[in-house]
Amino acid sequence: MKTDKPSTYTIRVSSEVGDLKRLLIHSPDRGLGKVVPSKAQDWLFEDIVHLDTMRRDEYDYYVKLLLYFLDPEKVRGRIAEIDADESRSFYKPGAEGYFDSDRVVDLQSLLGFILKDEVIRTKLIASICGIEKCSYHTQLELTAHEPDELAKIFISGSLSDERMLFSPLPNLIFTRDIGIVINDYILLNRPAKAARTRESLLAQYIFFHHPMFVDYRDKIIEIPDNDKHFLLPEDEKLNDYNRSTLEGGDVMMVAPRHLLIGCSERTTLYAAQQVMRILFAKNVVDTITIVKIPKKRDYMHIDTIFTQVKKNMWVLLHSLGRQGDEARKKDVLHFFAAQALDQELKIMQFHKGQEHTPIEIENLEDLLAEISRNDLGCQDEVKFIYSGNNEFPFGDREQWTDSCNLLALKDGVVIGYDRNDKTLDAFRAQGFRVLSAADLLAQFEAGTLAPDTLTDTFIMLPSAELSRARGGSHCMSMPIWRNDP
Incomplete structure (x- = not known):
């Protein structure tokens, strides 16, 4: 941010569908263009x-949409001019010419700001060089760069x-994973894979040092580690009962007093x-509520199998919902094999003061309907849209x-990818208007539609390349301020 003085910013998230007011993003950086096939999986x-x-053809639409909803003065009447900027x-x-919004905030801009502080810059250079096992010469070389350029190098x-010093952080575009706001608290992640260690360190410095x-x-x-983790044998350190790893895609603040993990x-x-x-x-x-999902690359986090569309509507994968659960139980061999491998979906709900007597919930639909009715006070019928129209x-x-x-972006207005045709049909069947990002922005510019009055709309984001990164618009956002539901 441009200001050199601490300012008061609202940090609060108490639902998944309250009007979005501020979020953290990270636009694709030059590191994504350096990923090579032989290292792609190592770099996750x-x-x-x-x-x-x-x-240019995909993520930029995402930024313009976010700005139009959260900080419209940055883009209203300027779309053609912005697009012409080679x-x-x-x-x-x-x-x-950076848009420099305090509502749609790029992590790189926050990092560049804190690196203006010489003490922070010195500590962070030393920390990163230690993690990356850099030479002393490289450490000295990094001290010569200006803060904004140094931020780009770190990411x-x-x-x-074009010279590479260490691996890129291609997953940083998925800002959801670095942390999550729970009411007015900020929960920082503990990444499961070593490839995201630098990512986590940068987030730690940003949250503790930015105004x-x-x-x-x-x-x-x-999140604390196991107190005796340094005494554990190496094979036990990898055991899920001893490891303390968490990523933001597995945490949802669904109601003011209810959290999903x-x-x-x-x-x-x-x-x-x-x-x-x-x-x-x-x-x-x-x-x-703890939602245990099968440990499969297909799913990775809970936000890959369900997210909330509006107070009384959710989109989810049917094979992990009620219907899929019933089908699996009919297949006795599959059911017992999955149980033996601990691959079944399980849902356990814990209440403060009664942690030792959790309640088991049978399926996702029951859980999500309960949240809509009991936590969000929905009087309307709770509806489910299934991936691929089931x-x-x-x-x-x-x-x-x-x-x-x-x-x-608000109750009933969502951003998703344009390539999921059957799912889009399911949204249309529920009365949703389905518009491409380009068409919607054109209508905003023409004044025929406005963000404030938009209801029940699915905004299609171009996704030929973005979808290959295996993360959607929910992954690519860390909301830090929403209106209460």
Whole structure:
């Protein structure tokens, strides 16, 4: 941010569908263009992407949409001018024409700001060089760079002359995973994979040192590790009962006093229990529901199998819902094999003061309907939209390209990918208007539609390259302020 003085910013999220007011994003950086096939899986990226297409033809629409809803003065009447900017200065933190919004905030701009402080810059250079096992010469070389360029280097792993110093952070576009706001507390993640260690360190420095979060520093929660982790044998350190790893895609603030935590490929039960203990002790929430999903790459986090569309509507993968559960139980061999491998979906709900007597919930639909009715006070019928319109094989195909991973800009207005045709048909059947990002922006510019009056709308984001990264609009956002539902 441009200001050099601490300012007061509202940090509060108490639902998934309250009007979105502020969020953290990260636009695709030059590091994504450096991912090579032989290292893609090590760097936790699904594929190599065409960076310019991902930026200009896809992600830039995401930024313009977010600005139109959250900070319209930055873009209203300027879309044609912005699109004509070949230098892309509007989207680049540190550039002369950068949009510099305090509502749609790029992590890189926050990092560049804190690196202006010489003490922070020195500490962070030393920390990153230690993690990346850099030479002393490289450490000295990094001290010579200006803060904005240094921020780019830390994120992309490369210098402006194309030389790579260390691996890129291609997953940083999925800002949801670095942390989550729970009411007015900030829960920082503990990544499951070493490839995201630098990412986590950068987030830690940003949240503890940027003025945006100065009033919330005593409300930042870091998940403790096993007290005796350094004494455990190496094989036991990898055991889920000892590991404390959690990523933001497995945490949903669904109602002011109710939090969901997924146990998945990336988030362990041990970490979920630690978060529950801390939040109950601080009286942040009264109810925590743990949703254990199969540890499969297809799912990864709970927000890949369901997200909320409006107070009384959810989108989810049918094979992990009620129908899928019934079908699996009929297949006796599958059922017992899955039980033996601990691959079944399980839902346990814990209430403050009654942690030792959790309630088991049979299926996702029952859980989500309960949230809509009991926590959000919905009087209307609770509805479910299924990935691929519940048609084989499109449910699984479209879930793989993030049909269930939607960001609600407000109740009933969501952003998702344009390629999930059957899921879009299901939205149309529920009365939703389905518009491409380009068409919607054109109508905003013409004054025929307005963000404030938009209802029941699915906004289609171009996604040929973005979908190859295996994360949707929900993954690509960290809301830090929503109106209460």
